Amino acid sequence: MEKLEWQEELRRAVAELNLSKTEVKFRIHPLYRVGVSSFYSASIDEIFGNSFLGRMRNFGGNLFKFPWPLKAFSAHLPLDSIIFFRETKKGLIASSQKGDFVLKLFSLPANAKLLDEEISTLKEFKRLGVTGVVPEIISDGTTTNGARWMLMKFCSNVNALSNLPDPEVYFLKNSPELLNPLLDLYRKSNPEVISLPDWLERASFRAQKHPSFSKIEILLKEIRKFKDRHDLVHTRIHHDIQVNNVLLDKDKHPVFIDWEGEIRGLTLIDFFEFSRRYISANPDAAKKFWEFMRGEESSPKILVDNFDFYRTSAHALNATVSPEAHRSVYLLYALERTLLLYEKRKVNRLEDAKGFEAKILESVK
Secondary structure, eight states: HHHHHHHHHHHHHHHTOOOOSEEEEEEEOOOSSSETTTTHHHHHHHHHHHOHOOOOHHHHHGGSOOSSSSSSSESSTTTTTTTEEEEEGEEEEEETTTEEEEEEOOOOOHHHHHHHHHHHHHHHHHTTOOOOOSSSSSEEEEEEOEEEEEEOOOOOOTTTTTGGGSSSHHHHHHHHHHHHHHHHHHHHHEEEEEEHHHHHHHHHHTTTTTTTTTHHHHHHHHHHTTOOOOOOEEOOSSSOOOGGGGGEEETTOOOOOOOOOOEEEEEEHHHHHHHHHHHOOOHHHHHHHHHHTTTTTTOOOOHHHHHHHHHHHHHHHTTTOTTOOOHHHHHHHHHHHHHHHHHOOOOOOGGTTTHHHHHHHHOOO
C-alpha cells in the first residue's frame, strides 16, 4: 500500500470512533518520532517520563537519523494526543491523558490478529477481577474498512524505566515492588504447581516437536541431575517483561502492557527476564555469571538477591523452591523460553549462537 493510502485508511478508521469532534493536524516530532499537535507539551512527561536528561539519552539518537518520510497526519483525536505510528503494521497507538484513553488500531491482518488476542486477554483479566497491574479495557471493535481497534484507560509513565541509565539494575533491585503485584494475576489465572520431575516429563514431550531436539536433550539431562525438591508454577504469564512494557506512575506503581496472546508458562520466565537482560547489558556481570554457570565462580549478588525473591514469591503461590536451585533455575528458564518461543512464534532460540539460551547450552556441555 502506498504511503498516502496507508495514512488515509487510518484517518478514516479513527474518524469512525468519535474520539474528537474536530480533526486535528499532527506533525512528526523529530526527537520522539511520534505525531504531536501544537498542544503536546503537557503529555510528554506522562508518556516518555519526567526526566529530560533521560529522554535525551533514550531518544537523542533520533535527531541524527534521516527525516521520517511521514511529515504530518490528520485525525479526529484530542489535542493532547501522542500518536505512535506503526507503518509496517498499518496501525497506530494514540495516547490522550485528558481523554483518559489509549487507542490501539491495526489493519494489517497479522497484527489485527495479535491485537484481537490481547483484547481477549484483557477482557479475561477484567472478568477475573485483576486490576491495577494491567490496563483496563474500555471498548473494542472493527471499523468498516476492517481495522481492529481497542480503547484502554490511560496509564501514566512519568517515571519511565527507559530513561534510567541502568534500567536492568533498577528493576532487579526493586523486583519485590515491581513484580509482587503480578502475584494476584497468577493466583487468579488457575495456577498449577508442578514438581520438577513431572515438568521435565512434559518438557521432554514438548521438545520432540522442536527442531533442536538433540540440543534440548542436553539441557534436560543436566537439569535431571538436580535432586532436591523443586516445584514450578505454571499459569498465565506476560513472557516479555522489558523496559517498554512496564509503565511507572508518579508513585512508581507498575502497570504491565502488551499482553499479546494467551501465554501460559512458568512464572520464572517473568521473574528472570530482567536477569537475562542485566547479564546481556553488563559485561563484568556476564563474565562472572557464565563462570558461575560453569561451576567456577559464585553468582553476582544482585542475581542471588533476585533468586531469593523468586523463592519467596513461589512460596506465596504454594510452591517449594530449593535454596540450592539457583543454577538450575537458569537452565529451566532457558529451556522453557526455548520451548515457548518455538511453540508460539516458531522462533528457534538455539540457532542464535550469541543468544542467552545457546550460551546456557554451551555452559553445560
